Amino acid sequence: MKCDLCDKPAVVHEVSINNGVKKEVHLCLEHAQAAGLSIPGQQPINQLLKKFVVGQASAPEAKRCERCGSTFSQIRQTNLIGCPDCYTTFHEPISSLIEQAQFGSTAHVGRVPNQLHTPTQVELRTRKLLKELDAAVTAEQYERAADLRDRLDKLSTELPNDEHSSGDAS
Amino acid sequence: MNAPIDTIPEHDVVLTTRARLARNLSDQPFLNRASDLQCAHVVRTTQRVMLDVPITDQMVWMDLDELTPLDRSLLVERHLISQNHAESSLHRGVAISGNEQLSIMVNEEDHLRIQVLKSGARLQEAYQELMRVDTILEQHLDFAFHDQWGYLAVCPTNVGTGIRFSVMVHLPALRIANELGKVRRAAKELHLAVRGYYGEGSESTGNIYQVSNQVTLGRSEEDLLEEFATRIIPGLIDYERSAREVLVRSNATLLDDRVHRADSVLRSARLLKLDEAMKLLSRVRLGAALGRLDVPLEAIDQLFVQVQPAHLSQEAGTTLTESDVQSLRASLVRETLSA
Numbered sequence A: 001m002k003c004d005l006c007d008k009p010a011v012v013h014e015v016s017i018n019n020g021v022k023k024e025v026h027l028c029l030e031h032a033q034a035a036g037l038s039i040p041g042q043q044p045i046n047q048l049l050k051k052f053v054v055g056q057a058s059a060p061e062a063k064r065c066e067r068c069g070s071t072f073s074q075i076r077q078t079n080l081i082g083c084p085d086c087y088t089t090f091h092e093p094i095s096s097l098i099e100q101a102q103f104g105s106t107a108h109v110g111r112v113p114n115q116l117h118t119p120t121q122v123e124l125r126t127r128k129l130l131k132e133l134d135a136a137v138t139a140e141q142y143e144r145a146a147d148l149r150d151r152l153d154k155l156s157t158e159l160p161n162d163e164h165s166s167g168d169a170s
Numbered sequence B: 001m002n003a004p005i006d007t008i009p010e011h012d013v014v015l016t017t018r019a020r021l022a023r024n025l026s027d028q029p030f031l032n033r034a035s036d037l038q039c040a041h042v043v044r045t046t047q048r049v050m051l052d053v054p055i056t057d058q059m060v061w062m063d064l065d066e067l068t069p070l071d072r073s074l075l076v077e078r079h080l081i082s083q084n085h086a087e088s089s090l091h092r093g094v095a096i097s098g099n100e101q102l103s104i105m106v107n108e109e110d111h112l113r114i115q116v117l118k119s120g121a122r123l124q125e126a127y128q129e130l131m132r133v134d135t136i137l138e139q140h141l142d143f144a145f146h147d148q149w150g151y152l153a154v155c156p157t158n159v160g161t162g163i164r165f166s167v168m169v170h171l172p173a174l175r176i177a178n179e180l181g182k183v184r185r186a187a188k189e190l191h192l193a194v195r196g197y198y199g200e201g202s203e204s205t206g207n208i209y210q211v212s213n214q215v216t217l218g219r220s221e222e223d224l225l226e227e228f229a230t231r232i233i234p235g236l237i238d239y240e241r242s243a244r245e246v247l248v249r250s251n252a253t254l255l256d257d258r259v260h261r262a263d264s265v266l267r268s269a270r271l272l273k274l275d276e277a278m279k280l281l282s283r284v285r286l287g288a289a290l291g292r293l294d295v296p297l298e299a300i301d302q303l304f305v306q307v308q309p310a311h312l313s314q315e316a317g318t319t320l321t322e323s324d325v326q327s328l329r330a331s332l333v334r335e336t337l338s339a
């Protein structure tokens, strides 16, 4: 990449994002110094990281989680993961974060969701009714919501007779 | 003299035991990546389930966005929501059972934080109740789960079982004997966190400490429960009790002096600062637990909550100045202790 002001190769790349608008400045050594921008080696590293993206002209785009857009460096900085898919997208690096946080443990032992069993008829019907109820309330159809709630009540009294699925992990 | 009859297990040392789970919906991004709409969606879906599926006899749902700061502080003071949950700016809410032992925080750090709180050393019961609720909820909600890492959470410290056990203990004798450093070191070795009365970042007030597990991955719920209920909690209890015995044997006059002075100040003060109240109540609790004062432990535990600022303001029905707060606190304590 060339300097914005001449034909020499750019060594300082400043990227700033303001109100969602990305602004980039690329300058050669002389023009950067003239503009009062420091170059690597003359500035404490943390300032550098904050302000500059320095390096080869074509630094590879960081990999992002397709579902939530997180990059791994964001995850590492905040120690917060973006969504369930991040765990598979960044399997390797997250694996070491987890190992650290969990004093060396790397694999789950214990309870597994019941969903891995097939849901019973009553559960399926309840889920369907809950979805309809949600829609009814959102649409402010209160009579319909009341009716759905009645049907849910009735269904819930059937639960104990259903093949019981009290699934304490054994 | 014998300690007053108290049916709460190990109440002389243990105030409460708690078990909680972190759970996230599989079809929504986690909160730090969720839009306003997505947060609202999480609230609506989970709220629907909590109100319409019978979980306990009575469930109350509260939209935290709509409560006043005072109401939210009340819930924090009762340990029903966390400070972070109270102060967050996201769409969020909480479902609380009628007996206030179960609370389900929606959009705290994870989509769901389910907790069961019992007085005294009743971790087993808290755990059974927690699993019962989780089993009901997962019939209606799909929780994010990974073959290797178990239940997925926002923070790597919560993946796996997502379960955290904690016990709130009163350790005044260990404090007097200067043994708390040892407790902290032992806890660290066992990968346990030690916090104050109001959790993360809160310093211990009234010599009350919360001890909880830090590891949630690689050990089953039952395994962690067993360690907590049969080793960690009894260990803490024994340690504090032997420090109390030493105190009684070697320094009964000093002990009685502290306990009775605290009791007299609390019975006569007209203004009480929060710190002072907590410190003196802690001494009275020690005296009561050793049968040297005739005050029910339960009344003192309630005072620990009722002397907090939001509770006093709510009692008064209006926002109070600091000196009003201190005066109201003092009269509440006087009335309770002379009842």
Ligand SMILES: [Zn+2]
Binding pocket: A003, A004, A005, A006, A007, A008, A027, A028, A029, A030, A031
């Ligand atoms: Zn140039």
Ligand SMILES: [Zn+2]
Binding pocket: A065, A066, A067, A068, A069, A070, A082, A083, A084, A085, A086, A087
């Ligand atoms: Zn993601």
